[in-house]
Amino acid sequence: MRRSRRLLVALALLAPTLLGFAPGGSGETISLAGSEPGARLDVTLTQVVDPATPAGPDNPTGPDDPDGPDRLVATRFRLENTGTAVYRDSPAPATHLLDADGRRFTGIDLPTTAGPAFPAAVTLDPGATAEGFVTFRIPADAEPAAVQFALDAGLADDVGQWSLPLP
Template sequence: MRGALLALALLAPALLGAAPGGSGETISLAGNGPGQRLDVTLAQVVDPAGPVGPEPSGSDRLVATRFRLENTGTAVYEDSPARAAHLLDTAGQRFTGNDVPTTAGPAFPGTVTLEPGSAAEGFITFRIPADAEPAAVQFALNGGLADDVGHWSLPLPRAVPG
């Protein structure tokens, strides 16, 4: 059953029309509204990411992902990057991003506003079980609800805080 869930998690983006990505690859994504378009790059994965403040509860750990967002559309981008990102593990579980600060680097603010032609970079953090193995990261505009989904298979080259 676990293998079937992993296969489904990894094949779902292809079946749903998600754009595949690799290490540092930029994927152009459309939003659901007119003129909404971003070039999205997953630049780095930090696993585990050290918390700023209290340690994660229980047997959880933090995984931080650094994204670069560039507004290549004609509309202003105003959205929550954390809600737009998801991490899939090898067991088929899906985790939504959050803006928890880590020692990996600065998180995106709760809402990012980008005029056409402008860009921003920041971290999106995922709280996952300590024994989970990340398999992929996804990103979609409109709070993660747009039809166009970027998909990056992991592992990317990882930075381990030292």
């Protein structure tokens, strides 16, 4: 059973390449297009903090959390608007973490001590850049395998994927 699960994970991680997604090596910059004319970002995954620590007491994680025992993973991105249109989007729902069992987790707006999080909405004029963290709440035993990012709140056809762990 474990072998078949690993095969499924391998297929899930290869699917982006086969379906036209833009795979990137750890720390590489991937150029992504949005669905609107002139929407384009260069996106770089620069850091992964695993586990991450919540920034305040209002952000529990662990056995007393209503979602059950889990941990936080914070991922730092650099976004550069290389298009001709103004970028207005929410980075957290545009970002997904895939684990070694093929599960997919959507980014959340949860501050951690890893560093400053992106605001709920980011606006970048052409040529402007922004950096910030997107956090994921994952099961304690999950093994992060990849992170994905797409414009249009994660719904754009052009998806970047980075393998984990970063070097």
